Amino acid sequence: MTEERPMLDVKNLSVRYRGTDTPAVRDVSFTLGRERLGIVGESGSGKSTVGRALLKLLPTAELTADRMRFEEVDLLTAPERKMLELRGQRMSMILQDPKFSLNPIQRCGLQIAEAYRTHVRCSKGEARAKAIEMLSAVQIRDPERVFDLYPHEVSGGMGQRIMIAMMLLADPGLVIADEPTSALDVTVRLKVLRILDGLVREKGIGLIMISHDLSLVRSFCDRVLIMYAGRVVETLAARDLDNARHPYTQGLLAAQPRIGGSRDELPVLERKDSWLEPAEERP
Amino acid sequence: MKPVSVEHMSIRFGAVTILPDVSFDVAAGECFGLVGESGSGKSTILRCASMLLSIWTGDVTIGGRSVREMPLNERCRTLQMVFQDPYGSLHPRHSIRTVLSEPLKIQGLDDRERRMREALGDVGLPASFLDRYPHQLSGGQRQRVAIARALILEPEVLLLDEPTSALDVSVQAEILNLLVRLREERGFTYIMVSHDLAVIDHMCDRFAVMQSGEIVEVLPREAIKGNEATHPYARELIGASLEYESVV
Numbered sequence: 001m002t003e004e005r006p007m008l009d010v011k012n013l014s015v016r017y018r019g020t021d022t023p024a025v026r027d028v029s030f031t032l033g034r035e036r037l038g039i040v041g042e043s044g045s046g047k048s049t050v051g052r053a054l055l056k057l058l059p060t061a062e063l064t065a066d067r068m069r070f071e072e073v074d075l076l077t078a079p080e081r082k083m084l085e086l087r088g089q090r091m092s093m094i095l096q097d098p099k100f101s102l103n104p105i106q107r108c109g110l111q112i113a114e115a116y117r118t119h120v121r122c123s124k125g126e127a128r129a130k131a132i133e134m135l136s137a138v139q140i141r142d143p144e145r146v147f148d149l150y151p152h153e154v155s156g157g158m159g160q161r162i163m164i165a166m167m168l169l170a171d172p173g174l175v176i177a178d179e180p181t182s183a184l185d186v187t188v189r190l191k192v193l194r195i196l197d198g199l200v201r202e203k204g205i206g207l208i209m210i211s212h213d214l215s216l217v218r219s220f221c222d223r224v225l226i227m228y229a230g231r232v233v234e235t236l237a238a239r240d241l242d243n244a245r246h247p248y249t250q251g252l253l254a255a256q257p258r259i260g261g262s263r264d265e266l267p268v269l270e271r272k273d274s275w276l277e278p279a280e281e282r283p
Numbered sequence: 284m285k286p287v288s289v290e291h292m293s294i295r296f297g298a299v300t301i302l303p304d305v306s307f308d309v310a311a312g313e314c315f316g317l318v319g320e321s322g323s324g325k326s327t328i329l330r331c332a333s334m335l336l337s338i339w340t341g342d343v344t345i346g347g348r349s350v351r352e353m354p355l356n357e358r359c360r361t362l363q364m365v366f367q368d369p370y371g372s373l374h375p376r377h378s379i380r381t382v383l384s385e386p387l388k389i390q391g392l393d394d395r396e397r398r399m400r401e402a403l404g405d406v407g408l409p410a411s412f413l414d415r416y417p418h419q420l421s422g423g424q425r426q427r428v429a430i431a432r433a434l435i436l437e438p439e440v441l442l443l444d445e446p447t448s449a450l451d452v453s454v455q456a457e458i459l460n461l462l463v464r465l466r467e468e469r470g471f472t473y474i475m476v477s478h479d480l481a482v483i484d485h486m487c488d489r490f491a492v493m494q495s496g497e498i499v500e501v502l503p504r505e506a507i508k509g510n511e512a513t514h515p516y517a518r519e520l521i522g523a524s525l526e527y528e529s530v531v
């Protein structure tokens with residue numbers, strides 16, 4: 001590993017939605033290199049908010065940070081014009097509700113083809129061919145048929161893969177993937193993960209993977225941030241996930257059902273206020 | 284307790300047949316799983332059974348009565364569905380209070396405030412969320428509202444389309460425990476779609492494996508652990524899941 005300046009550097013990011021008293025994200029700090037960083041944590045703990053904050057896609061919230069930098073760009077001071085350029089070209093987010101981030105009245109394939117044409121000058125026919133190629137790369141059977149479907153006509157897992165296909169064509173340096181594979185069956189999921197993995201290894205992109213799937217994070221990511229109530233409560237190497245020390249992380253691991261496991265009531269978390277204290281720093 | 288029977292369900296969109304001919308039976312009080320390839324038609328089966336789609340042929344009966352013959356009111360009390368896309372299933376301009384009180388009003392149930400608070404409490408959300416709108420919730424919180432809405436009428440049959448795939452495992456555990464308890468206490472019958480065979484193993488008695496619109500095999504949950512499937516796709520899927528859990 002070369003010692004280089006991280007691609008992304010975030011220090012004490014806080015976000016409060018208007019009309020709420022408690023911040024959704026508090027003092028979150030992390031850096032990202034050309035690696036795969038997982039973010040796991042309770043529903044509502046602020047994971048998607050962190051992702052959207054990096055792209056400054058939070059019209060109804062107040063965002064503060066000591067530092068929020070992507071490559072040479074200071075995201076805190078970057079004007080919307082700059083952000084538009086970054087979002088299209090260099091930073092890409094795969095949203096948690098893929099079907100609802102697509103235009104409902106345009107065919108899925110055309111949306112992919114058009115996104116491609118904003119990056120590469122080519123004819124409509126070439127863009128269409130490229131879109132179909134990408135749909136089959138993400139394991140969609142019958143890509144010609146799916147090209148012509150509207151968003152409400154595709155299945156949950158197809159919607160996720162259409163978003164991934166779009167991201168692949170944009171060829172960004174940083175990808176924030178919010179639950180990108182939760183609606184995919186395991187065999188397709190493994191193939192899609194391999195594509196993302198290839199981007200990190202071959203193109204050297206940075207990948208932030210927000211996921212509830214502990215198995216996925218353990219094996220697929222390099223490092224993991226564990227979030228609880230807006231804070232990062234623990235940061236670990238992904239392979240050490242099973243040795244997590246924070247009681248919240250341990251509780252998460254215990255709550256997961258396992259194949260062949262007992263059918264007793266699943267352990268649930270006893271949430272403690274003390275978990276809200278700032279995370280201990282560990283190298 | 285009511286059994287569910289799906290008989291020769293078939294549907295096409297335009298020239299494309301999505302479900303050629305699907306049949307299966309679910310015993311009263313059973314939890315029946317549907318797993319399989321993304322795009323194979325799992326959600327479509329649930330949408331047909333709940334009459335969200337009506338252009339299909341074949342029949343679905345609940346306790347011997349066809350869903351097609353049930354008036355809307357009766358159907359709502361008999362059967363509820365939790366959708367895969369919580370965002371799409373909640374009206375963007377309806378507060379959570381409206382989402383939960385509407386079905387209670389239609390059914391003429393009283394004590395609405397208490398029922399709404401209880402339903403939110405059951406899915407681990409505070410009563411203060413009644414005054415929020417869907418876009419003010421996280422993905423998993425929206426999903427929990429959708430589950431609360433389905434449970435609030437205490438239907439006899441619940442169709443669950445990946446009810447916990449948007450939830451972290453701690454909230455998932457709470458929801459699964461709730462579903463198990465409701466089944467024991469009130470004899471609910473479930474049909475549950477999931478990509479997570481550990482969830483299927485924990486919840487279901489039997490499950491069907493689907494590929495390209497067809498059920499290729501129906502298996503008891505015990506078949507997961509040692510991969511006792513015989514159909515090649517079912518074997519591949521279970522094998523990959525076992526590998527995923529251990530290696531991944």
Ligand SMILES: Nc1ncnc2c1ncn2[C@@H]1O[C@H](COP(=O)(O)OP(=O)(O)OP(=O)(O)O)[C@@H](O)[C@H]1O
Pocket residue numbers: 017018020024041042043044045046047048049050060096418419420421422423424449450451
């Ligand atoms: N527009 C908004 N207005 C007010 N509160 C909001 C808004 N959007 C999100 N929140 C709240 O902020 C908190 C964090 O939400 P966020 O979507 O980041 O959670 P998350 O960790 O992604 O959860 P999930 O795993 O369920 O998707 C939640 O409690 C949510 O209710």
Ligand SMILES: Nc1ncnc2c1ncn2[C@@H]1O[C@H](COP(=O)(O)OP(=O)(O)OP(=O)(O)O)[C@@H](O)[C@H]1O
Pocket residue numbers: 149152153154155156157158183184185296301320321322323324325326327328367
């Ligand atoms: N209204 C529609 N018009 C055309 N095709 C449709 C329509 N609705 C569904 N389909 C097609 O039916 C097939 C089955 O979709 P369905 O949503 O049932 O899949 P699924 O098994 O639930 O997949 P996933 O696991 O990804 O959610 C898909 O190929 C989809 O494109």
Ligand SMILES: [Mg+2]
Pocket residue numbers: 047048049096178421422423
């Ligand atoms: Mg989220």
Ligand SMILES: [Mg+2]
Pocket residue numbers: 155156157325326327367444
């Ligand atoms: Mg589906």
